[in-house]
Amino acid sequence: MTQDELKLAVAQAAIAYVVEGEIVGVGTGSTANFFIDELAKIKHKIKGAVASSEATASRLRAHGITVFDLNEVSAMPVYIDGADEITASGAMIKGGGAALTREKIVASVAKSFVCIADGSKFVNLLGKFPLPVEVIPMARESVIRALNAIGGEAKLRMKDGAALLTDNGNVIVDIHGLQIADPVALEKQINNIVGVVAVGLFAVQGANVCLLGTSEGVKTLQ
């Protein structure tokens, strides 16, 4: 099976976690896009969605799915999103698509996080994928110095010759070369650096369920 076929398989499996009559939190990225396209097929059964990025909001709206502002929503049963890396205990690296802050915010309001990922995302140790950190632009250099002191090599993410800007108008610093033995401790440590908006480690609140696409079928880890 191709990677896209595996992504489609987990996106289809995730529909079983969508609660009828409720609002669903929706992540960002290519796997989340497959999920949005599947969600469109049952859109009459849900109240609507909360989006974790402008791109996701546009795709949801293009399918005719109502997009709620998170400030209008006090609770939602489930948030469904992809990951760049995930461990057996549900700790993740996210933010390859630069949407980590909104993803973390929407996930924090949901009762349960269902991660949908192709098998290549499953790891024993997080850190091979560069760890994204969203940073207030004026703190870029001070945060890079603080991150380099922790270990690895912190690099500003660029796009078309300029610093990539997030939906929130901030920059992304990716930390390369980490081996993250204690993701909860590292998440808290990076969150404490002044100027950091959010770190793409989802370990304090990780995934409750992971639907992993493999050539033998979709495996459920929980």
Ligand code: 5RP
């Ligand atoms: C975006 C994310 C994505 O969930 C992550 O990058 C995985 O993306 P894809 O499904 O395209 O592999 O965190 O910020």
